[in-house]
Amino acid sequence: MNIFEQIKKYQLVPVVVINNLDDALPTMEALIRGGLPVAEITFRTACAEEALKLLTKTYPEALIGAGTIINAKQCETAIKSGAKYIVGPGLSSSVAEVCKKYDIPYIPGVATPTEIMQALELDLNIVKFFPASNLGGVKTLKAICSAFPQIEVMVTGGISEDNVLEYLAFEKIIACGGSWMMKGTPLEIENKTKRAIEIIGGNR
Ligand code: 3PG
16 A cells, blocks of 8 residues: 555554653554554654654554654655655645655645646645634635545645544545544543544544
């Protein structure tokens, strides 16, 4: 199964912010115990690179990628730290180039039809609609997607256990990303993860 197929299978991508390296392993262990060996480690904290290295080394089978990647240098660092996929809040052609060089999937953030067109020009047809809820959620996404039959979408921004099913019901959406299951202690993370999986009815 390639990386996109694995993302489609799990349908959920926890957005993980590690502020303290000591939290990295307990956080990942909680996700795994919860049934979701998946994490997008965001590159917006000082220890993100170290956390990514540690987690990809400890859990080589897990679907661990890097998020909040906004430039080529960060992208190169993330890939060398073991990221299996790269996610960004927006679209960067230099990030796309680095991902292509290493043959690593890139899911760029898009918010408009023009940005989707720019992604397609770079041969990227799986995009991240961000911030989904602020942009009008499924309703807006359906209107935009009607013009782009060739794309598939991950959504992040404002997804919760209350609306995740509504998003996943739209066939263009391959996965929902978010931080809603990441709040609290490892036990709380584990329980919220279990609940999220239960709500969506397991893997596809
Ligand atoms: C992010 O990059 O922070 C994600 O979009 C998560 O959004 P959320 O916190 O609303 O789930």
